Amino acid sequence: MPRASWIDHHPWIVDRTGDVPLYRQVYQQLRDAIANGAISPGDRLPSTRRLAETVGVARAVIVTAFELLLAENVIAGKVGSGTYVADDLPHDLTRRRRRPSKSDVKFDVPPHLRDGFLEHATAHDDRPFATGRTLLDPRSAKVWRRLTQRAVRDIGPIHLGYADPRGAADLRSAICTYLRTARGVRAEPDQVIVTTGAQQAVDLAIRVLMRPGDEAWVEDPGYPLTTRALQAAHVRLKPIAVDAYGIDVAEGIRRAAKARAAFVTPSHQFPTGVVMSLSRRLELLAWARERKSWIIEDDYVSEYRYSGKPLSSLQGLDDAGRVIYVGTLNKALFPGLRMGYLVAPPELVAAMVGTRYLTDRQPASLTQAMVTAFISEGHFATHLRRTRAAYAEQRDTLADTLKAHANDLLDVRVPDQGLHLVAYLKRHRSDIRLEPIARQSGIIVRAMSRLYLAGTPRQALMLGFSGFPPESLRPAAKKLAALLHSL
Numbered sequence: 140m141p142r143a144s145w146i147d148h149h150p151w152i153v154d155r156t157g158d159v160p161l162y163r164q165v166y167q168q169l170r171d172a173i174a175n176g177a178i179s180p181g182d183r184l185p186s187t188r189r190l191a192e193t194v195g196v197a198r199a200v201i202v203t204a205f206e207l208l209l210a211e212n213v214i215a216g217k218v219g220s221g222t223y224v225a226d227d228l229p230h231d232l233t234r235r236r237r238r239p240s241k242s243d244v245k246f247d248v249p250p251h252l253r254d255g256f257l258e259h260a261t262a263h264d265d266r267p268f269a270t271g272r273t274l275l276d277p278r279s280a281k282v283w284r285r286l287t288q289r290a291v292r293d294i295g296p297i298h299l300g301y302a303d304p305r306g307a308a309d310l311r312s313a314i315c316t317y318l319r320t321a322r323g324v325r326a327e328p329d330q331v332i333v334t335t336g337a338q339q340a341v342d343l344a345i346r347v348l349m350r351p352g353d354e355a356w357v358e359d360p361g362y363p364l365t366t367r368a369l370q371a372a373h374v375r376l377k378p379i380a381v382d383a384y385g386i387d388v389a390e391g392i393r394r395a396a397k398a399r400a401a402f403v404t405p406s407h408q409f410p411t412g413v414v415m416s417l418s419r420r421l422e423l424l425a426w427a428r429e430r431k432s433w434i435i436e437d438d439y440v441s442e443y444r445y446s447g448k449p450l451s452s453l454q455g456l457d458d459a460g461r462v463i464y465v466g467t468l469n470k471a472l473f474p475g476l477r478m479g480y481l482v483a484p485p486e487l488v489a490a491m492v493g494t495r496y497l498t499d500r501q502p503a504s505l506t507q508a509m510v511t512a513f514i515s516e517g518h519f520a521t522h523l524r525r526t527r528a529a530y531a532e533q534r535d536t537l538a539d540t541l542k543a544h545a546n547d548l549l550d551v552r553v554p555d556q557g558l559h560l561v562a563y564l565k566r567h568r569s570d571i572r573l574e575p576i577a578r579q580s581g582i583i584v585r586a587m588s589r590l591y592l593a594g595t596p597r598q599a600l601m602l603g604f605s606g607f608p609p610e611s612l613r614p615a616a617k618k619l620a621a622l623l624h625s626l
């Protein structure tokens with residue numbers, strides 16, 4: 140394909156006052172463009188007349204430059220069809236185009252950025268029981284399509300400039316109303332900052348609150364991407380054990396009373412699924428109030444509570460302004476949406492806004508328009524009702540099938556909330572060893588023992604049920620049971 144655009148966009152600066160002849164300057168610029176790949180082998184060059192006009196020199200200058208390139212076999216003339224970059228470029232030219240090899244570039248990648256992000260993120264495994272998947276039923280998908288079309292059709296001045304880094308006022312107001320009623324969050328729209336998800340919200344909180352060397356409590360086992368983000372900020376991790384009531388606050392106080400923050404998932408501890416008890420919540424809040432520490436409440440899956448008494452958010456119990464509440468729409472809708480939010484205590488809002496502005500300016504205006512319409516026209520509530528019922532059925536199908544076929548091998552915990560369940564291994568010693576074996580049989584299991592930082596790892600499989608209808612969960616669960624029996 141001709142790269143006329145390069146010829147047209149290149150600045151073509153020629154110096155008429157120096158010693159270097161004009162043809163030599165044009166020759167060099169063309170040769171460099173071919174050497175660095177801006178013009179590729181086989182690309183057609185414009186006529187000498189046109190190029191002379193573009194560069195602003197006499198045609199003879201271009202003719203001489205072309206002759207030099209022809210003599211070096213960098214370009215070739217084809218009678219009647221113009222001049223092309225040679226298909227087989229001379230060796231000295233292509234040598235310069237070689238991509239730098241790993242040994243040319245020395246960069247010491249820090250350990251927390253080393254392992255497998257790309258592999259993990261692009262695995263795209265949509266087989267049961269992959270975690271982090273959701274379903275969009277046909278009716279919600281239809282509404283979503285309609286609202287997308289409407290948002291695109293209505294594209295106008297609002298999208299053509301920069302806007303409030305916190306997100307659109309009507310969206311923040313809709314989120315606020317939802318959080319007040321559904322989660323008991325105490326907030327005004329001014330405190331809401333729309334992000335690309337819980338991950339960005341946690342990262343913003345870290346950037347604003349944590350300094351290198353500060354200590355932070357993290358749940359053990361816990362969510363690995365929060366841990367990594369803290370490591371990236373050179374925070375000293377204080378892994379605190381999780382028991383049947385949530386993070387062990389007394390242990391946290393014993394080990395690191397002065398920690399600057401605690402990162403917790405109270406409504407559905409990741410990965411165990413434990414709900415933090417009310418007394419633990421009060422203990423945690425008391426510690427933060429006393430020590431002037433911060434609590435980052437990652438309420439990533441609050442929408443999916445199926446049974447049991449709901450506990451409202453930690454933020455709603457906080458009367459000292461120490462909680463940063465984090466939520467996401469990437470679970471309630473779908474992870475590709477990339478939209479979440481945080482609710483900051485009033486005195487942190489300015490710093491959060493500034494930090495968001497410096498890292499990502501503002502949320503995407505088109506997505507905000509779609510989501511605002513989805514929530515304010517009542518589709519979100521309907522979608523949640525439907526998916527909650529569907530996911531509850533999926534959870535039960537998975538749990539019942541596993542209990543029926545592998546009760547002797549698995550201790551299946553049926554969570555009241557969330558999008559995955561945890562099945563503790565009764566006999567097999569290594570959950571990590573099971574991962575590749577199951578994958579070969581077409582089943583995705585996630586080893587929970589990987590997620591321990593300091594505590595003795597428990598061997599368990601995390602099984603996602605939200606992304607799969609009962610008709611695919613049932614045979615997959617039977618297959619997993621048969622596999623475990625066969626080992």
Ligand SMILES: Cc1ncc(COP(=O)(O)O)c(C=O)c1O
Binds near residue numbers: 271
């Ligand atoms: C505990 C926890 N926090 C945060 C996230 C990230 O959510 P988001 O996709 O909104 O960034 C996840 C995703 O799986 C999660 O499990």
